[in-house]
Amino acid sequence: MTVAAESPRTTPESLSEEVVSAYRRDGFVHLPGVISRADAARFAEAALAARNTVRDHHDGMIFTQLLQLWRHDETLRELTLNPDLAAIAGRLAGIPLRLWHDQLLIKEPHNGAATEFHQDQPYWPHAGSRHALSAWIALVDVPVDRGCMTFIPGSQHLDGLRSQDLSDHADMFTVAPELQWEQRVTVPLRAGDCTFHNSRLAHSATPNLTDDPRIAHVVIYVDADLTLEAEPAHPVTDPLGLTAGRPLPDEHFPPFQ
Numbered sequence: 001m002t003v004a005a006e007s008p009r010t011t012p013e014s015l016s017e018e019v020v021s022a023y024r025r026d027g028f029v030h031l032p033g034v035i036s037r038a039d040a041a042r043f044a045e046a047a048l049a050a051r052n053t054v055r056d057h058h059d060g061m062i063f064t065q066l067l068q069l070w071r072h073d074e075t076l077r078e079l080t081l082n083p084d085l086a087a088i089a090g091r092l093a094g095i096p097l098r099l100w101h102d103q104l105l106i107k108e109p110h111n112g113a114a115t116e117f118h119q120d121q122p123y124w125p126h127a128g129s130r131h132a133l134s135a136w137i138a139l140v141d142v143p144v145d146r147g148c149m150t151f152i153p154g155s156q157h158l159d160g161l162r163s164q165d166l167s168d169h170a171d172m173f174t175v176a177p178e179l180q181w182e183q184r185v186t187v188p189l190r191a192g193d194c195t196f197h198n199s200r201l202a203h204s205a206t207p208n209l210t211d212d213p214r215i216a217h218v219v220i221y222v223d224a225d226l227t228l229e230a231e232p233a234h235p236v237t238d239p240l241g242l243t244a245g246r247p248l249p250d251e252h253f254p255p256f257q
Helices: 017-026 037-051 074-080 083-093 171-175 177-181
Strands: 028-031 057-059 064-067 097-107 115-118 132-138 149-151 185-187 194-198 203-205 214-223
Touching (some): 037 064, 037 132, 037 214, 083 097, 083 132, 083 194, 083 214, 149 194
Antiparallel strands (some): 028 194, 115 203, 132 214
16 A cells, blocks of 8 residues: 655744745745644544534535534644644734634535635625635645645735635636636645635635545634624624624634734
8 A cells, every 4th residue: 555655844934935925926825734644634534523513514516614613623623723824824924813714625525516716805794904814724635636726826916806606617707807818726735735825816626526525624814903894794703793893802713923
């Protein structure tokens, strides 16, 4: 049996200024080994168990989405609040950050559906945000045929767009037709690898054509000083009865130092 080699590890101390500059230029960066393969396997096991027990989830053709794992599962809380992961995010963003939410995104075997190009930011009720970014952590190997990510470098500069339909391959290019001809970069990941991407970067994911689930844990970091807007509606903030124009409360959206 062939065992996949461990990826080189990425830590806050090993993160170079060249990598930080590349992230700020392109809107994304691929970092190998943010967690070990052994930890990735442990978190993947917890993720599959959470799929059967956590109530805050959405089952769709494109993926199964489970929200707020850090509030439900001690093992996945460890990953969401990982201080090294947060420190890397802080270096890339260059501002103090807090947690917006985490989510598991599981593409079931042979799901047959791509996650079409979209930005994340239009879905979030944020005001005055200087920067937001997501850490997309592969808990299993994610080659192209299992649902890895594709990015359009530099597209994070597009602001003020409406939300895009994740099931419509043409919708992103309807609101931003200039992106149709831009370079696209597809990034397969080993278990334990991570991509960070800007909340306004256009990105997609391929269908899962394999016999195994694609399991990704996503931690979303936002400007620690942003305030809440009334719209759009959001499943994380709506049940909390928060007031528009106020900062996010630390107990629900913990800040990172």
